[in-house]
Amino acid sequence: MTVMTQSFRPASRIAGIGVSEILVRSGEAAALKRQGRDMIILGAGEPDFDTPEHIKEAARQAISRGETKYTPLDGSAALKEAVRRKFARDNDLTFAQNEVTCGAGAKQVLYNAFMATLDPGDEVIIPAPYWTSYADIVQIAGGVPIIVTCTAEADFLMRPDQLEAAITPRTRWLLLNSPSNPSGAAYDEAALAGLAQVVRRHPRLWVMSDDIYEHILYDGARFATFAQVAPDLRERCLTVNGVSKAYAMTGWRIGYGAGPAPLIAAMAIVQSQSTSCPSSVSQAAAIAALDGPDAIMRERSARFQARRDLVVSGLNAIPGLSCRNPKGAFYAYPGCGGLIGARTRDGRIIIDDRAFADYLLDWDVAVVPGSCFGLAPYFRISYATSDAELETALQRMAAACAALSLAGS
Structure with missing residues (x-):
């Protein structure tokens, strides 16, 4: 007796929608890191700071009270x-x-x-x-x-x-x-x-x-x-x-x-x-x-601003990249239009910002292409990480861009 099994069919309202590419790319980079790669992941949309202690204590007290x-x-x-x-x-x-x-x-x-x-x-x-x-x-x-x-x-x-x-x-x-x-x-x-x-x-x-x-x-x-x-x-x-x-x-x-x-x-x-x-x-x-007190928010915002200054100045020093000064949040959104059409050492062409983000993975830096956010050719960097990691990432990006051959060069 042959049993016919119908393949799964998703609802039409989600048929053209996938899991966030931000999560997908961050997951791929994390997998490479687990394999031993010295990967710097700049895709996280969350602060790298810990929850303030008075907030955690309020949660502990709520549990103790049976809430x-x-x-x-x-x-x-x-x-x-x-x-x-x-x-x-x-x-x-x-x-x-x-x-x-x-x-x-x-x-x-x-x-x-x-x-x-x-x-x-x-x-x-x-x-x-x-x-x-x-x-x-x-x-x-x-x-x-x-x-x-x-x-x-x-x-x-x-x-x-x-x-x-x-x-x-x-x-x-x-x-x-x-x-x-x-x-x-x-x-x-x-x-x-x-x-x-x-x-x-x-x-x-x-x-x-x-x-x-x-x-x-x-x-x-x-x-x-x-x-x-x-x-x-x-x-x-x-x-x-x-x-x-x-x-x-x-x-x-x-x-x-x-x-x-x-x-x-x-x-x-x-x-x-x-x-x-x-x-x-x-x-x-x-x-x-x-x-609660808001001093810690001001302190952390000041630290994010210092990181912003580090990242923006570093990006703008890399030929082919350009970055405007963010007014808030903890992201930079540099343009990579100056590198579209460039050729990698193994002959690949940087055809768009997704290809550029893929190329940076070869240099152990994970970013999110601007196409995910509806505007290309850009890429997003989260600077919610340490200064040391940001400085290393900038050095790697500079080396990666320098290794590209631009059309006509």
Whole structure:
């Protein structure tokens, strides 16, 4: 008797979407490192610092008190109050408790929002370069990502005229990320005010602001978020943040968002059918983070700024590479256009930024190609690692580029 077995067929909504290339490339580099290669991996999207001790102690105390049960669906009342205090203190934004949601990371908050609001064919405007998951989440939710290219000459920021040109009758959201992953670009108050003028002309358009790198900002810059700059548009804004980056709590998985109560209630429906509440112990730790001293954040931001200066100056000293000065986050986004078409010693051609990233692996340096972020030919470097590793990586990249033969040379 022959048994016919049908091969696995994924749902159409994920058929064209893969696991994040950032994770794939970082995994490949980690595998090479386990094989004995002296690999320097510059793909990590997390601080290399440890979670501050007072936050870990708050988690230990919560466990000792038996706070290991379910909490309310989208966050405990205590955590929501801490989030409300944070928005009032840092951003001059006032929210009621039913206007706050907490999830298993800022990524879940973004996912909940898109799942709760997008109908098939609804459009989301995303400035490029962008964090790779944005477009994928929109597509999984049935939406259409509308990518707006933001050039290096414009500091990778979207202009109001670009926003205006991208809006159609199907546009539902504008998604902003400042400071940006991958470019480190940051919108100041004036830039956000210019975008707000466009948003006012389109009542159907809402704004989602991903502020996860809020506290990693350089050169004395003052952080601004959209709802703060345009309070009259507050009822069309979702402000998303979390404790992962500022407090080195990536593994604790706590993110939060604030916006109009009907939106937050719709997002709660999505979360109720996926993860339910975030970790109770992590919530206790997040309260300690949000209510605790902020000196350590300023100290770490200063250390990131010193690393930025090291990396940017080192990259710009390498012929064929060019890098603008990031305003925040912990990434550099250098261009490698000057090396496209170059030939390696074994005869390979650097045809694009993916080929360049592959080539750097031969020199034991792992980076992420800019194609992953919607803008080529660039590559992303995370400088959330030690100065010694960064200096070695720069030396290897300089040697790798010097070993290339440019066309006509």
